[in-house]
Amino acid sequence: xxxxxxxxxxxxxxxxxxxxxxxxxxxxxxxxxxxxxxxxxxxxxxxxxxxxxxxxxxxxxxxxxxxxxxxxxxxxxxxxxxxxxxxxxxxxxxxxxxxxxxxxxxxxxxxxxxxxxxxxxxxxxxxxxxxxxxxxxxxxxxxxxxxxxxxxxxxxxxxxxxxxxxxxxxxxxxxxxxxxxxxxxxxxxxxxxxxxxxxxxxxxxxxxxxxxxxxxxxxx
Numbered sequence: 530x531x532x533x534x535x536x537x538x539x540x541x542x543x544x545x546x547x548x549x550x551x552x553x554x555x556x557x558x559x560x561x562x563x564x565x566x567x568x569x570x571x572x573x574x575x576x577x578x579x580x581x582x583x584x585x586x587x588x589x590x591x592x593x594x595x596x597x598x599x600x601x602x603x604x605x606x607x608x609x610x611x612x613x614x615x616x617x618x619x620x621x622x623x624x625x626x627x628x629x630x631x632x633x634x635x636x637x638x639x640x641x642x643x644x645x646x647x648x649x650x651x652x653x654x655x656x657x658x659x660x661x662x663x664x665x666x667x668x669x670x671x672x673x674x675x676x677x678x679x680x681x682x683x684x685x686x687x688x689x690x691x692x693x694x695x696x697x698x699x700x701x702x703x704x705x706x707x708x709x710x711x712x713x714x715x716x717x718x719x720x721x722x723x724x725x726x727x728x729x730x731x732x733x734x735x736x737x738x739x740x741x742x743x744x745x746x747x748x749x
Contacts, residue, residue: 596628596660599698604720605653606691612651613637615677615690620655626669628660635723637749647687654723663697667707670694718743
C-alpha cells in the first residue's frame with residue numbers, strides 16, 4: 530500500500546494551512562478575532578436542571594403548656610422569726626411551684642393565735658391556677674413548710690410557716706390526708722377576711738358575721 534505524499538520541505542500543504550488558520554482565528558471571525566458567543570439562557574422555572582428548593586430548618590418546639598388548670602386557694606400563716614418576710618417569701622415560693630401561678634394575693638393581716646399561745650400570726654391568702662391535682666399540691670405545700678423549718682412538736686404549736694389548702698376547684702375530698710373544702714375555714718377570721726378580699730364570691734356574708742369577734746387587723 531502506498532503512503533500519502535508528504536511535502537519534503539516540512540511546510541504544511543495549502544489545505545492544512547488554511548484549516549490551521551481557521552482554528553486559530555475562529556470560524557466566522559473578522560480580522561482574526563473570535564466570534565462572539567451566544568449568551569446562555571437561564572434554565573426555565575421548574576426545569577429538571579433546577580436544584581431542589583431548600584426548606585428553612587424547623588425550630589425545636591418547647592414544652593407544651595396547655596395543660597388543664599383549676600383555681601385553688603391557699604392560706605398562709607407564720608408566727609416565728611420574721612413572720613412577715615416568711616409570708617411574702619411563701620407567696621413567691623407557691624408561684625414557683627410546677628404548673629402553678631399565683632393570680633391574686635391578699636393583704637397581710639395580724640391575728641392572735643387560736644386555741645394556742647405564742648406571738649401573733651401574720652396571715653394571707655393567695656389564689657392560684659394550677660395543673661397539679663389536690664394531692665400533688667398538698668404535698669408540694671408540705672415540702673415548702675419543711676424547707677422553711679416547720680416542726681410539729683405538739684398540736685397548734687408556734688409555726689415558722691403554715692400552709693393550708695382551702696379549696697381546689699370544685700373538689701370535695703375526704704381522705705386520711707386531705708379534706709376539701711377545708712373543714713375549719715369558715716370558723717377562722719384569719720382565713721375568711723383575706724379570702725373575701727380576693728374572692729368575695731367564695732365567702733358567704735353569714736360566715737363573716739360569725740367571726741366578727743375574732744381579733745384580726747390588716748397591716749399591709
